[in-house]
Amino acid sequence: MVRDGLKTRQRSGFGRLKVLVVDDHPVVRDGLGTLLRQLGEGTIVLEAGDASEGLALVQECADLDIVVLDMVLPGLDGLGAIAAFGRARPELPVIVLSSSEDAQTARRALAHGALGFVPKSASRQTLLAAVRLVMSGEIYVPALVLGEAAPAAAPARIEARQAPSTLTDRQIEVLRLLTAGRTNLNIAAELGLSEKTVKAHVTAIFKAMNVFNRTQAATRAREMGLI
Numbered sequence: 001m002v003r004d005g006l007k008t009r010q011r012s013g014f015g016r017l018k019v020l021v022v023d024d025h026p027v028v029r030d031g032l033g034t035l036l037r038q039l040g041e042g043t044i045v046l047e048a049g050d051a052s053e054g055l056a057l058v059q060e061c062a063d064l065d066i067v068v069l070d071m072v073l074p075g076l077d078g079l080g081a082i083a084a085f086g087r088a089r090p091e092l093p094v095i096v097l098s099s100s101e102d103a104q105t106a107r108r109a110l111a112h113g114a115l116g117f118v119p120k121s122a123s124r125q126t127l128l129a130a131v132r133l134v135m136s137g138e139i140y141v142p143a144l145v146l147g148e149a150a151p152a153a154a155p156a157r158i159e160a161r162q163a164p165s166t167l168t169d170r171q172i173e174v175l176r177l178l179t180a181g182r183t184n185l186n187i188a189a190e191l192g193l194s195e196k197t198v199k200a201h202v203t204a205i206f207k208a209m210n211v212f213n214r215t216q217a218a219t220r221a222r223e224m225g226l227i
Contacts, residue, residue, distance in 0.1 A: 016040060016041070016042040016043060016044070017039055017040055017043045017044070017065045017066070017135070018043075018044045018046065018061065018063055018064050018065050019036050019039070019043065019044070019045050019046070019064075019065060019066050019067075019068060019131075020045075020046045020047075020048060020054060020057055020058065020061075020064055020066070020067045020068070021033060021036070021045060021046070021047050021048070021067075021068045022047075022048045022049075022050070022051060022053075022054040022067060022068070022069045022070060022073065022081070023047075023049070023069075023070040023073075023097075024049050024050055024070065024072075024073055024074055025070075026049075028070075029047045029049075032045075032068060032097075032127075033045040033047065035124050035127065035128065036068070036127075036128075036131070038128060039128065039131060039132070046061065046064070049074075050073050050074050050075050050076070051069075051073050051075060051076040051080070051081035051084060052075060052076065054067065054069070054081070054085070055081075055084055055085065055088055058085060058088050058089055058092065059088065064089070064092060065092075065093075065135065066092070066093050066094075066095065066131060066134060066135060067085055067092060067093070067094045067095070068095050068097055068127075068131070069081055069082065069085070069094055069095065069096050069097065069114075070096075070097055070098070071096055071097070071098040071099070071100065071105070071109065072098075072099070078096060078098070078109065079108060079109065079112050082094055082096065082109060082112040082113050082114050083112050083113060085113075086112075086113040091196075091200045093115045093116075093134045093135070093203065094113065094114050094115060094116075095114065095115060095116035095117070095118060095127075095130055095131060095134055095140065096109045096114045096116065096117045096118070097118050097120060097127070098117065098118070098119060098120060099119070099120045099121075100119070101119045101121060101144055102144075103144045103145050105117075106141075106142055106144060106145045107145060110139070110141070110145075113207075115134045115139050115140065115203060116130045116131075116133070116134045116139060116140030116141075117140070117141070117142055117145070118130050118140065118142065119142060119144070122142070135199075136184065136199070137184050137198065137199035137200075137202035137203055138202070138206070138212070138213055138214065139203070139206050139212045139213070141212045166208040167204075167205065167208055167209075170191075170201065171201050171204060171205050171208075172226060173191060174187055174191070174198060174201040174202060174205065175205050175217065175221055175226060175227075176221070176226065176227055177190060177191075178202060178205070178214055178217060178218070179214070179217065179218035179221050179222075179227050180227075184198045184199055184202065205217060209221075
């Protein structure tokens with residue numbers, strides 16, 4: 001089922017958003033739709049009951065901005081769906097909404113390409129904040145994962161030192177401006193890119209460097225001698 005929500009409050013910064021909610025429970029979809037329409041006036045929420053229906057909408061709607069995806073779906077499961085959305089539209093961010101509060105489940109979702117993982121036990125404002133953060137070009141990592149970050153720090157630094165070979169020249173330009181404190185809008189103006197393209201570069205940089213935010217990216221960039 002597809003439902004467009006048009007009566008929402010204005011949210012500055014992103015303009016009108018088009019969000020796809022993929023969940024097999026109609027009541028959950030309705031509730032998420034009502035919540036997500038608080039992101040801004042004119043926000044449109046599309047609904048899909050499974051991954052196949054969601055992928056069809058992705059193909060039909062080139063102007064989708066973000067996907068909110070349940071981890072447990074009929075047919076193709078959550079991890080498979082994340083990968084499928086990534087293949088269909090690599091630049092389209094996916095946030096996972098899950099009943100699980102297991103750190104390993106969250107890590108697997110992020111490793112498969114999700115840009116955020118929000119437990120269903122989280123507050124409504126947490127989900128809205130996660131969407132806003134991801135739309136700003138960053139990755140939303142829940143506290144349940146951050147709490148386990150210390151043991152993984154050493155391997156992450158090793159992977160980071162290998163990152164330059166996976167970054168394009170343009171991404172290194174974006175990284176240097178990012179670490180200098182420039183906003184996505186500033187970077188877009190300086191490099192002659194669209195803000196959406198800059199967001200896509202920032203997301204790719206975070207994935208390549210195995211970091212979750214700009215502060216970590218700046219630290220890794222210094223470790224690699226890029227700045």
